[in-house]
Amino acid sequence: MKSSVLTWDEAIADFLAFLRLERSLSEKTLTAYCADVRKLREYAEGELGLQPQEVERTHVEQLLSRLYDGGLGGRSQARVLSGVKAFFKYLLLDDAVEANPTQQIAAPKQGRSLPEVLTVDEVERIIAAVDLSKPEGHRNKAMMELLYSCGLRVSELVNLRFSSMYLDKGFLRVVGKGNKERLVPIGGKAVSALELYLAGRRATTEQRSADDVVFLNRRGAKLTTVMVFLITKDLAARAGITKTISPHTFRHSFATHLVEGGADLRAVQEMLGHESITTTEIYTHLDREYLRQAILLYHPRARRASVGDGERGSRSAGSKAE
DSSP: OOSSOOOHHHHHHHHHHHHHHHSOOOHHHHHHHHHHHHHHHHHHTTTTOOOGGGOOHHHHHHHHHHHHHTTOOHHHHHHHHHHHHHHHHHHHHTTSSSSOTTTTOOOOOOOOOOOOOOOHHHHHHHHHTSOTTSTTHHHHHHHHHHHHHHOOOHHHHHTOBGGGEETTTTEEEEEOGGGOEEEEEOOHHHHHHHHHHHHHHHHHOOOOTTTTBSOBOTTSSBOOHHHHHHHHHHHHHHTTOOSOOOHHHHHHHHHHHHHHTTOOHHHHHHHHTOSSHHHHTHHHHHHHHHHHHHHHHHOHHHHHHHHHHHHHHHHHHHHHHO
């Protein structure tokens, strides 16, 4: 163990540098990790006067208890614990602590909520709601087609570049989380929509520094993720869809429809860019829920169950009265 006492400022700065340089995490992810560790610091240093090396398991458990009492849900508590675990795992690796105080702490139990998914018809309605008479019409249609055809994250969509497209071969090279690259197949409809947009873009857009970026705003700059969210919500409203829709909904729908169609889960994992197959397995749960709802809705025995129960109850009551 290092002889000098590491302050919170030094420990957090070194931790973030490690995540940035060694793991190539995005600034958004770094901010989330920093927020998690700062919660521990506020409690350990602010109330108990402890430095990172002095934090013990009971202190972390007390923090989680406080977060629970403060109304923080299981998912959010697990997020904080994950960040704190990563922090101490790094300190142990850096020989700044003798043991990881979080090693034996289990994540709080949390319900696994299934994401909102669009039906194929709803996807078609949203894409059909694009007004192609407007200058941005073909751009918006191409974006919706790509989100659904390729299962892209919104960050991957706005950062897509001409140099990463191989339309003649039917593939896109996508840079996902942690700067990991993957090849994603692109369907015929998405290619057609993209080519129509690009034909119009080349005719109207001036040469700019963002010229290699595929999707631009009216000023010729790269679109923001917020703008794509707003466009998606507006199109869903125009299509008369009341579900809570975001660009990520298209990604969930892409994966769910593949699983429903019988696609291999490993192939879906590869296309989504999931590091673990466990993350992809949520779509098997979605598929089972879809099948359960279909049975309840359409199977003759399941459909009559609630009515039959009521009828049996009435007959039973009637026979007793007789």
